[in-house]
Amino acid sequence: MAGSALSGLTACGRLLLPVYLVTLLGCVSESAPVTSSSRPMSDLTGQWEVDYAKSDSIQTQINARFREVQREMRRRQDAIERGVSYQAQPVGDVDTLIALAKMAELVTESSILDIEQDTRWLRIERENSFALSCQLKGEAEPVLSLLGAEQCWWDGQQWHFLVELPDGLMIEHRFVISEGNEALAQRTVMGMAGTATRLEVVRIFSRSDATFRGYRCTETLSRGRVCTTEAAERG
């Protein structure tokens, strides 16, 4: 796909590509503070299924991005041919963009989210991937491990989960729920340390549990799965 998008570039354009790396593809979203907000936290509890019709297609995004690059290259070529000065827009690092796009496909492949939230925890279980979990009390402390670091926080409007890997790959998921609590947006921004290239993929999820189950289960070792009704628990 990326190859086909690139095929439209002239040889000169291809040669020029690495020269114009810096910032055009850059940051698609505003920065968010790592400190948690005191504003009431939104409740994401429930089971969610991806709504493909409303979600980004990575392929479409990449095509659009490369069309931007192609247009920019043409503008530059025209300017060179006409001998006029041209205020070039940076186009970013295409290799990184392709790598990030392929990674985005892997990272956002989960089509079902199962979210549990109480006063202490938010836990997002993702199909075919690891769960994102966030402690709701206290400061947003990074969790370090041998293979990467993770941090989460609530900024007053959305939940942030930041994963950083030793080689510099950065993945940030942000979750925001719609006003009617019927849709959940997952914005995933992929980036690479040392480059300004960023790629954002938005996936929209719809509730797949129209009614609450009415009970809650806990795993125990000796008694297996123990379930209690939510009404009894609350009462």
Next chain:
Amino acid sequence: MLATVTDRQRVWRMARMGICALLLTVCRATASALPVEAFPSDLPVVWQAPQPLEVATAPSMPELDIGVVLFDPGVENNDDSPAAVVRRLEASLLARELKAALIESNQFGVVRLVPEASALTPVSIHSEILRSDGRDLIIHVTVRDAMSQVWFHHTISHRETFATGAAIALKEVFHVVSNRLRFRWQQYSSRERAQLVAASEVRYAETLVPDAFSGMLNVSPDGWQLKRLPASDDPMLARITRVRNQEYLFCDAIDEQYEELAERVIPTYALWRRATVEQAAWLERYEQRVMDRDDKDHDSRFARMQAQYAAYRSYRIQEQAMYELAEAFENETQPTTLRTVEQVVRLEGTLAVQYNEWRRLLRDIFILEQGVL
């Protein structure tokens, strides 16, 4: 050894460089990167190979009973994060491994897991987990006698490598504690050993009836001195021995519960440790291959990203399985049923709550019996 430390330094240096670069990126970054200070400093840890266990044909007399206090997990009590839950589970499992090493040495008397330190046993072992990430294990161990005198401190630093193709049994990590304890115990003469055991009994009696046993034992920060012993036919001493046996009964009941639960958890725990080490080793080898080629672009950027992400994802999925099991372990508030002289007592709540409740009951029974006499 040195190479391992260097590898670790290299990994974190790369992580830091990457994060610094990210922080310095002038663009409107998507989010603030994790703070550089968040990464642990490169402590000059010297990793120790497990010692062979010194095994005796029979325990030296008098037998030294030992209380292995459940490990301090080194996390806050109110921390419910997956890492903290897993760590608390480890605190129980590792205490069991230490107990197993001490028993296997055949150097000592009865070795019990105890929820809290007390004068119940002449010697107790306190341990705090300083680091445990599936590969590296750093534990600070302090051995104290019932008079609160520190026998020794020891820091265990173990890095799992699977160099020989199989994980070592975790109890091997604790051989060093058993060996050092044996060495210390043998430094005492037979008379000193007998005195220590007797002094610990007086100490225990003092915690129950301070008035009746005061003046028999002098304890100061510099040491202790046994002034005199209660008469061997002292009826109060007999009652105290009975209370003591009841407390042993509680510890043994708890021990049994732990043993049963641990049997079910240990295979997953071993799998988690193994997977973590393998993922880390694979990633290090991969990074080394890329560095050795001296041309990072030879390996595509995507392949490098994918390798790192796959390792991280696999690690986190394993951790999750471990977390679910650890959570199930924590949910076990199994009641303990114990039989005292004339009544059956059912204790509920956390282990520490049950233990304190049991000790309170024993004291109440003791006071009642004193009143009758």
